Amino acid sequence: MSQRVLNTIWKYQNQLPAVSPHHRVLLGEGQTPLVRSRSIGASLGIDNLYFKLENLNPSGSYKDRFAAVLVSEMNAKGQKICIATSSGNTGAALSAYCAAAGMTCILVVVDGAPIPKIRQMQLYGARIFMVSGFGKDPAITTAVFDELEKLCRSYQIPLPISAYRYCPSAMQGVQTISAEILETLNGQVDHIFSPAGGGGLTLAVTLGVLAENPATHRTKVNCVQPEGNDTMASSLRNNGTAKAVSASTTTVSGLQVPGVLDGDRVIENGRKTGGNGYIVTDERVFAWQKALAQQEGIFSEPAGAVALAGLEDAVRRNEVNRKETVVCLVTGSGFKDMASVETNFGLPPVQTVDVGQTIALIQPFL
Secondary structure (H helix, E strand, O other): OOHHHHOOHHHHHHHOOOOOHHHOOOOOOOOOOEEEOOOHHHHHOOOEEEEEEHHHOOOOEOHHHHHHHHHHHHHHOOOOEEEEEEOOHHHHHHHHHHHHHOOEEEEEEOOOOOHHHHHHHHHHOOEEEEOOOOOOOHHHHHHHHHHHHHHHHHOOOOOOOOOOOOOOOOOHHHHHHHHHHHHHOOOOOOEEEEEOOOOHHHHHHHHHHHHHOOOOOOOEEEEEEEHHHOOOHHHHHOOOOOOOOOOOOOOOOOOOOOOOOOHHHHHHHHHHHOOOEEEEOHHHHHHHHHHHHHHHOOOEOHHHHHHHHHHHHHHHOOOOOOOOEEEEEEOEEHHHHHHHHHHHOOOOOOOOOOHHHHHHHHHHHO
């Protein structure tokens, strides 16, 4: 096996759909670092806290694992056009892999998707259409999905939505996150905290954990959602079923998915792992986004800090103990949503000074 394959998700090709090496589209996806906390773990009273840095994938998020499989499958079938929906990261990933494969990429994006993500898609060559109310209003969101499903079916191409409900084979690429975590830590993982919008990522992590050894697994997969998009996390905690919300009110981009999508399976599999559900405020998410940057050197988008906000809640509830090994998923890069940085953190303006002033201004820090 070539070194190029070893350094991608295709290291786990026995867990992925059968695609010949000739048709695989590789950009270095997967095999992301698992970094031990230097500061935050101690502040929370957790001795063994790790961050899975999915922000370091080629286009900046875990969605590259999905896109790598999806576009490889399309490439093997000779399909030349990809039509998809996105809140940002899926679109960026598909745009990148379609560019590498020489495919045309057309993306219908959610209302209010961050401009940096859209610009990234456009630079890869994708055509972008933003639909008013899409991703915010359940009725509009359902209508968009239904119409695009019909269109794609008529042309015999997939509708690449990063959810098992739509693309179960491509989502197997996301399951490799669990394989990497468990391999790196020799299976000694007590908790994985995963953010959820539609639930595809969290379901992938549960499936990956349960596939390792369903009878003896020890890893609890916990589902964390912003309180403005609680479609499944509270139901997992309270033994309920997934439920759509009338409108997604969270400002955490990428998790504004008011429909159920994979929610029921997340609840079912979360229970199988012994995991729980956590609801967090946007305020705590942004606080942990800042803490990740300033205390750990990890530049995450807001959605990438949701898992850590969930861990904070678990510690407060005494549902995680000091000696347990915990992994929080950092799902995407902070460069994806610089508008959030400008809006939420009140960073000071940069001073322009002359050389004489420079030394005087630096002196107090010495």
